[in-house]
Amino acid sequence: MTGPWMTLAITLAVQAMVSMALLTLPVMAPVVASALGVSAALVGVYVALVYAGAMAASLAAGAAVARFGAIRVSQAGLVLCAAGLALCAVPHAAASALGAVLIGLGYGPITPSSSHLLSKSTPAHRMSLVFSVKQTGVPLGGMLAGALVPSLMLLLGWQGALLAAAAANLVCAVIAQPLRAELDADRRTDKPMALGNLAQPIRLVLGHPALKMLAACSFVFSIAQLSLTTYLVTYLNEGLAYGLVAAGLALSLAQLGGVVGRILWGWVADRGMGARRMLALLAAVMALGSAATALLSPAQPQWLVLVVLVVFGASAIGWNGVYLAEVARQAPPGLAGVATGGTLAFTFFGVVLGPPVFGALSALFETYRAGYLALAVPTGLCCVALLRARPSAQATDGGR
Incomplete structure (x- = not known):
């Protein structure tokens, strides 16, 4: 077995x-x-x-x-x-x-x-x-x-x-x-694969207030994640005069923060904080981390820059597991895969749309600082939305 x-x-x-x-x-x-x-x-x-x-x-x-x-x-x-x-x-x-x-x-x-x-x-x-x-x-x-x-x-x-x-x-x-x-013993071979099924995940998400809020937050979080990983090396190289090797190391450390964060936040959420409050905390850290990244300067010691980026990475890269677990909790019984697919459509849309918008905003103001500073606004709003949301009666105690 x-x-x-x-x-x-x-x-x-x-x-x-x-x-x-x-x-x-x-x-x-x-x-x-x-x-x-x-x-x-x-x-x-x-x-x-x-x-x-x-x-x-x-x-x-x-x-x-x-x-x-x-x-x-x-x-x-x-x-x-x-x-x-x-x-x-x-x-x-x-x-x-x-x-x-x-x-x-x-x-x-x-x-x-x-x-x-x-x-x-x-x-x-x-x-x-x-x-x-x-x-x-x-x-x-x-x-x-x-x-x-x-x-x-x-x-x-x-x-x-x-x-x-x-x-x-x-x-x-x-x-x-x-x-x-x-593992595939529960499959239903009579399940139709009709074109209309593509709309089912979206309908499920939009018809479920908790899933809709989670999907909206994942749209913002994915923009923060991809903006961090896509532009960080260039920002450090052009804005803070870091060499490419040093900038690449900084990105690796930010990603390492994300790996550790994914495990740590999941453990903390399960130990009593709950997934929704954990996501709210991560949204707040993303907002602070993006603003702090925008305010970095060449005069600051390297260790301080790396600490900011590791913390930013731990939140902006580390949110996914807690989020997906909460989606699975909120989904109707037997529909975790459908709900995940529906919310991921919003997540991936953020990935497709976010980096180009970040780049365009940075080009408009002729600095990547503008892009990172702008990220603080939607991530901060996600924190507020998650804190104000009422727990669903469908969620288990672990999700509240």
Whole structure:
């Protein structure tokens, strides 16, 4: 019998693999851009295409999980990511664009699938911690991409590195197969996969006040997260005169803060604070962290700059697990995957929209400080909204 820890282990592994797939090409962006004869700045378009595909796929995930099972849908996601990576190895910009969409279609269903599995196997009083541990697969995948892909590129070339990452995703899909019969036993083969099912997750979220508020907050939180990780190195390099190596180290430490934060916040939420109050606290820290980041100056000691960025990263990157656990709690029975898919559509929309708006705002004021300072407003409003929201009668004590 597959226990909760094995379920957590396989969902964590799948999450790490698809996250690595998403970041494999961006890690090699200057080299790939040179080979294709395009600007490395187009990596922003690549990431936007990935998340646009993910947003669409997340809406279909609930119905797909119900019909085919969460493990089968996860395997399909891994295969789509592998296909997308292989397509990106074709030396043409159009192939990379199509590959980005395929990777997004593979990435989008992974979190709804894992939420479906974990909501069944995890006791309510441990959900925040377990979901947070699973969500460490996102920065873990980023760390794997950063640590392995450059070395693979030197050894195999940029195309070989893409194919190696594709192979890793396929291996993970094969490893998951022995768990399929047991974990997908609740699938309903008569469940229709109609186009109208794409609207069900959105209708569920908009018809449920608690889910609607959580989705709105995730839209803002994802903007803060991607704005931090996308622009921090450039901000430190241009605004604070940090070298690229030092700026890259600062970003790594901010991401490490996110890894630690995802686990710590889940543990604290389950130990009595509750997910909603924990999210309100994280929103407040995001607001303060973004404002403090905007006020950094070259005259400040490096240790102080790093402390600010680690705290900012711990909140802006570390919120996901507590949030997903609360979505699963608030969802109607048996609809955790559908609710997660619906809320993730709003989350991914923030990822697609946020960084370009941040960049445009920073360009308008000719400083990235303006973008980080502006983030303090919506994150602060999320804190107020979460504190004022009344706990749903459907939520367990762990969610209040």
